[in-house]
Amino acid sequence: MNVLEQTWKWFADPASWTGAGGIWSRLVEHLGYSGLVLLIAAVIALPVGVLVGHRRSGGNVVVGVAGALRALPTLGLLTLFALWIGLGLTAPVLALVLLAIAPLLTGAYAGVSAVDPVVVDAARAQGLTEWQILTRVELPVAVPVIFGGIRNATLQVIATVTIMAYIDLGGLGRFLIDGLAVRDYSRMVASMILAAALALVLDAVLAGAQKLLSSPGLSKED
Amino acid sequence: MPETAATAIEFAGVTKRYESAVAVEDLDLAIPAGLITTFVGPSGCGKTTSLRMINRMVEATEGTILIQGEDNRDRPAHELRRSMGYVMQQAGLMPHRTVADNIATVPRLKGASRADGRARALELMDTVGLDRKLAKRYPAQLSGGQAQRVGVARALAADSPILLMDEPFSAVDPVVRTDLQNELVRLHEQLERTIVFVTHDIDEAVALGHRIAVFGEGGRIAQFGTPEEILRAPADDFVASFVGRDRGLRRLTFASGQELPMHPLEGGTASGLERPWAPWELLLDDAARPAGWRFGEREVTGGTLFTPGGSLREALDAVLSSPSGWGVAVDDAGRAAGLIASDDVMAAAGRERRSRYGVGE
Amino acid sequence: MGNLSTVGHLTWLHLLQSVLPVVLGTLISIPIARFAAGRRARGAGGRRGAGRVRRGVVVNAAALLYTVPSLALFVLLPLILGTSITSLTNVIVALTLYVVAMMVRSCVDAFESVSPEVLDAGTAMGYRPLRAFFGIELPLSVPVMAAGLRVALVSNISMVSVGAVIGIQSLGTLFTDGLRRDLMAEIVVGILATVVLALVLDRLVTWSAAALTRWQVRA
Numbered sequence: 089m090n091v092l093e094q095t096w097k098w099f100a101d102p103a104s105w106t107g108a109g110g111i112w113s114r115l116v117e118h119l120g121y122s123g124l125v126l127l128i129a130a131v132i133a134l135p136v137g138v139l140v141g142h143r144r145s146g147g148n149v150v151v152g153v154a155g156a157l158r159a160l161p162t163l164g165l166l167t168l169f170a171l172w173i174g175l176g177l178t179a180p181v182l183a184l185v186l187l188a189i190a191p192l193l194t195g196a197y198a199g200v201s202a203v204d205p206v207v208v209d210a211a212r213a214q215g216l217t218e219w220q221i222l223t224r225v226e227l228p229v230a231v232p233v234i235f236g237g238i239r240n241a242t243l244q245v246i247a248t249v250t251i252m253a254y255i256d257l258g259g260l261g262r263f264l265i266d267g268l269a270v271r272d273y274s275r276m277v278a279s280m281i282l283a284a285a286l287a288l289v290l291d292a293v294l295a296g297a298q299k300l301l302s303s304p305g306l307s308k309e310d
Numbered sequence: 311m312p313e314t315a316a317t318a319i320e321f322a323g324v325t326k327r328y329e330s331a332v333a334v335e336d337l338d339l340a341i342p343a344g345l346i347t348t349f350v351g352p353s354g355c356g357k358t359t360s361l362r363m364i365n366r367m368v369e370a371t372e373g374t375i376l377i378q379g380e381d382n383r384d385r386p387a388h389e390l391r392r393s394m395g396y397v398m399q400q401a402g403l404m405p406h407r408t409v410a411d412n413i414a415t416v417p418r419l420k421g422a423s424r425a426d427g428r429a430r431a432l433e434l435m436d437t438v439g440l441d442r443k444l445a446k447r448y449p450a451q452l453s454g455g456q457a458q459r460v461g462v463a464r465a466l467a468a469d470s471p472i473l474l475m476d477e478p479f480s481a482v483d484p485v486v487r488t489d490l491q492n493e494l495v496r497l498h499e500q501l502e503r504t505i506v507f508v509t510h511d512i513d514e515a516v517a518l519g520h521r522i523a524v525f526g527e528g529g530r531i532a533q534f535g536t537p538e539e540i541l542r543a544p545a546d547d548f549v550a551s552f553v554g555r556d557r558g559l560r561r562l563t564f565a566s567g568q569e570l571p572m573h574p575l576e577g578g579t580a581s582g583l584e585r586p587w588a589p590w591e592l593l594l595d596d597a598a599r600p601a602g603w604r605f606g607e608r609e610v611t612g613g614t615l616f617t618p619g620g621s622l623r624e625a626l627d628a629v630l631s632s633p634s635g636w637g638v639a640v641d642d643a644g645r646a647a648g649l650i651a652s653d654d655v656m657a658a659a660g661r662e663r664r665s666r667y668g669v670g671e
Numbered sequence: 672m673g674n675l676s677t678v679g680h681l682t683w684l685h686l687l688q689s690v691l692p693v694v695l696g697t698l699i700s701i702p703i704a705r706f707a708a709g710r711r712a713r714g715a716g717g718r719r720g721a722g723r724v725r726r727g728v729v730v731n732a733a734a735l736l737y738t739v740p741s742l743a744l745f746v747l748l749p750l751i752l753g754t755s756i757t758s759l760t761n762v763i764v765a766l767t768l769y770v771v772a773m774m775v776r777s778c779v780d781a782f783e784s785v786s787p788e789v790l791d792a793g794t795a796m797g798y799r800p801l802r803a804f805f806g807i808e809l810p811l812s813v814p815v816m817a818a819g820l821r822v823a824l825v826s827n828i829s830m831v832s833v834g835a836v837i838g839i840q841s842l843g844t845l846f847t848d849g850l851r852r853d854l855m856a857e858i859v860v861g862i863l864a865t866v867v868l869a870l871v872l873d874r875l876v877t878w879s880a881a882a883l884t885r886w887q888v889r890a
Contacts (some may be wrong), residue, residue, distance in 0.1 A: 091750060092750065102837070110680045122883045142736065151718075155821075155825065155873070156866075158822070158825045158826055158829065158831065158869075159825050159828065159865070159866050159870065159873070160829065160866060161828075161832040161842070161846070161861070161862060161865045161866075161871035162829060162832075162833070163832045163833050163835060163836065163842065163843050163846045163847075164832060164843070164858055164861050164862040164865060165844075165862070167846040167850040167858050168846075168848060168849075168855065168858045168859065168862065170850060171849070171850065171853060171855050171858065172855065173729075228677065243737065243738055243740075247740030247741060247742065247743075248740075248743055248833070250740060251742070251833060251836050254836050254847075255850070261742075264742070264746065264836075264837070265836075268837055268838075276746050276837075277746060277747060280740070280742065280743035280746040280747050281743070281747070283740050283742070283743050284738070284739045284740060284743045284747075287738045287739065287740060288735070288738050288739075291738045296821075301703065343731065347857055365795060367791070367794060367795055387797075388797040388798065388799045389797065390797075391794070391795055391796060391797035392797030393797075396790055396792070396793065396795035396796060398788060399788070400788050401791070401792075402786075402788040402791060402792030402795075403789070404792070404793070404807060404811075405786075405886050405887075406781065406790065406810045406811055406884070406886040407886070408886075415795050416797065419796065419797055419798065419802075423812055448885075449886075450886070450887070462795075468796070481867075508795065527742075625673040655843055
């Protein structure tokens with residue numbers, strides 16, 4: 089109970105929240121890194137996934153690439169790039185982008201390719217261009233699955249950004265690494281509670297956005 | 311076919327109620343042994359629920375169901391189910407088992423050895439007309455008709471006097487369906503099981519059933535009887551409308567065409583009289599089988615044929631489809647035997663109608 | 672030689688931490704998912720209200736557990752288990768929870784992918800529930816379950832190395848050690864070993880699944 093009490097005390101202390109190393113600024117850093125990583129990964133992965141899904145061929149390549157990316161240990165890439173490129177933002181962002189691509193790519197591909205071919209055929213028969221088919225039929229129908237990929241990528245990135253502190257960057261992982269260095273378990277616990285809470289809140293926000301963007305006609309019972 | 315058959319399955323005051331609706335209400339029905347009884351009706355009329363209450367896939371809310379005089383709740387449900395064959399829509403084959411293993415399912419459940427099960431499966435494949443080479447295939451490698459035959463073979467493997475069939479042929483194309491229906495009739499003659507067959511297709515019900523139970527709205531039986539009775543005298547407007555617009559025509563299926571006068575092929579030429587079908591001329595091939603009609607220089611394909619023992623419906627169709635308006639009758643070998651006049655068919659239909667209502671000429 | 676035996680030892684630790692949780696997590700997920708999966712047998716009146724709620728609760732609970740970062744589980748679980756952060760028990764329990772979070776959904780999907788007609792046919796022929804589960808339902812859910820298992824396994828192998836940041840020994844140790852000693856080669860060896868491990872185990876799952884689903888032949 090000692091640990092939890094200390095953790096609580098740390099949370100209750102206003103000094104923990106403010107200042108350059110405070111919770112608020114670490115939170116902003118964490119969100120900033122995550123947002124940057126997700127943005128870059130989305131720009132790369134989503135168009136490719138959507139396009140392959142639309143063409144309905146090359147799916148094996150997408151699944152293979154995603155599988156290979158998933159097998160790459162992010163911490164390994166992070167440390168490798170850090171030695172290679174040097175400390176700074178580039179190395180960890182690169183490593184995390186590779187992490188985020190797999191769920192985004194598979195989500196976009198699975199979502200679009202799962203659209204009923206009969207529906208697409210009907211759209212084509214009515215004279216829609218390929219671009220119109222993509223934007224007016226396939227993407228709206230694929231929204232829930234694509235969003236599933238985005239949520240999954242977000243969760244993984246939020247979780248993994250914590251280890252950026254390991255190479256002397258900020259983010260909520262800072263408290264973990266600092267706590268570890270001075271054997272302050274309560275600080276580590278606090279850090280992880282924050283990371284878990286952030287993941288929870290972000291996932292809820294994305295779930296809300298997903299609901300808002302999905303046509304009510306698509307909602308399945310679950 | 312035995313006319314006064316013993317009762318195989320008896321529903322006594324059976325009701326099935328779900329929270330919101332009554333699926334079957336106070337059903338009393340005696341299903342005769344050794345015959346095919348069809349349950350027919352619109353969707354949601356309780357015909358499938360009634361079938362599924364027989365082997366307790368659905369438990370009745372009230373009433374009893376007797377199987378050969380025994381309450382079907384007297385033994386554990388799984389034993390009851392193993393004791394009767396069940397064929398379902400889409401065959402319901404186990405996709406992870408080979409054809410032979412699928413057919414041997416019930417014998418294996420009852421404790422037969424792998425070898426015995428396999429031997430029995432091969433025998434049954436012969437019975438239902440499946441090539442033994444298919445034994446090691448998986449269901450995904452079969453055509454719809456083959457899969458349905460495997461379904462029938464699997465049900466026969468239960469080796470029980472009772473076979474339950476739930477819209478078994480509704481998912482296959484019409485040509486294959488007719489094949490499977492004929493096959494079922496043949497199997498029934500050979501094996502003499504009691505078959506309960508659910509269908510929503512009145513034509514199928516009439517073609518297969520020795521007895522038909524027409525289910526109406528709200529899970530009640532609107533009429534139970536032989537196909538002739540139901541087509542001749544629908545019990546009420548519901549049955550009449552369900553049996554359909556063609557029921558007058560369908561009824562002719564049960565009127566024999568044997569009494570129809572047969573006009574000789576040669577007409578009256580020998581005695582100097584004209585052939586009444588002139589200027590049309592019937593063409594025959596080398597084996598004296600009908601090969602079409604000729605009108606002047608034109609040769610036209612012939613119509614349907616009237617076969618020995620055929621019904622008035624067949625005779626009427628032969629007349630209506632013939633270019634000359636004269637139906638061609640053939641013998642068992644397919645050789646042209648004579649011609650039928652449309653007036654004679656209409657007269658026979660009129661006599662049949664009058665005799666039905668007991669009104670003299 | 673010393674390096675080689677170190678890599679061997681770390682590979683063994685990594686293997687233990689990635690395989691054991693996947694096996695345990697799957698075994699735990701199967702009964703949970705079977706309990707939650709929607710039954711759609713005919714005549715049962717479709718999916719009933721209570722069943723839907725049950726499915727929703729289980730699937731959402733799994734999704735919620737999945738949102739917790741694995742590193743957080745490593746750090747927070749000792750509060751409940753009373754172990755040290757770096758103890759093998761703690762790591763195995765944390766990763767097992769994580770696998771459960773992923774596999775419950777896959778297993779629910781897997782059970783729901785089994786055709787209700789086939790289950791119905793089984794019942795109609797007199798299968799009893801236990802035999803129907805092991806004889807029909809489980810084998811038929813293998814394809815979907817295996818797909819989920821592959822993702823869980825490969826993700827888990829990558830995740831295990833993260834533990835090195837807080838001192839849990841695995842191939843990830845090569846990364847932290849390599850960074851500290853400025854040894855790029857050590858990191859590359861670690862990455863290669865992890866990828867090879869993932870590929871080999873993934874192949875193993877694929878092959879086993881293929882052997883179990885030879886019935887999935889194209890017509």
